[in-house]
Amino acid sequence: MSDTAEIDFATVLACSVHDMKNSLCMVIQSAELIQAEGSKLSDDAREELALLSYEINRLNSNLLQVLSLYRLDRQQLPVQIDQHYLNELFEELLLKNQYYATQRNIEVVVNTADDLNWFFDRDLILNILNDAIANALRYSSKQILVSAEIIDEKLHLVVADDGPGFPDFMLHNGAPDMYKLDLRQGHTGLGIFFAKLIARAHHNKNQRGTVKLQNDGELKGGSFKLTLP
DSSP states (O other), X not given: OOTTOOOXXXXXXXXXXXXXXXXXXXXXXXXXXXXXXGGGSOHHHHXXXXXXXXXXXXXXXXXXXHHHHHHHHTTOOOOOXXXXXXXXXXXXXXXXXXXXXXXXXXXXXXXXXXXXXXXXXXXXXXXXXXXXXXXXXXXXXXXXXXXXXXXXXXXXXXXXXXXXXXXXXXXXXXXXXXGGOOGGGSOOOHHHHHHHHHHXXXXXTTEEOEEEEESSOTTSSOEEEEEEO
């Protein structure tokens, strides 16, 4: 191999992310084991464990997004569309975030019909909503609302909180564009960029999925809306 061989940085990064995910899975298992022994911990220890669980969840979500974006760029990310029930999807999301929400005394309210179902890629949509819920938990004061309903033959998924809302630069960022990142804002925008790409990958009858951020939502805070045709 030549010393001047070109390095495919994207592939190196993807391989590194894959290794990090494997290590992170072990950390997640350890954290879950400690959570099961939560009654034996002090109040301070439970608070630290809740924060650790939250950051692990966010990190795992971010790594999944990076891997998915890499595969999407290489056209190696097939969107696996199948029929799924929303109450089952929401149940898994609540389990992922329950410990942190409980420690912070944040009520997570779910509003969806038991028989509501739709066609989408479960893993990709789960990742999008998990990221939205993690963000809501970070800024919420007392309550988060997660809802799903069909309006005009489209599935509307909403994560609303009672926090201060999204900053203006996020509200006015329309098309997904990773070439205009401003890290000085303290937010990379990766989660929203990923959500918009995956939403657009869901299409039906010449319509594509969309993502919309707004303030003054149902709980008077930020509102993340994912619409799937």
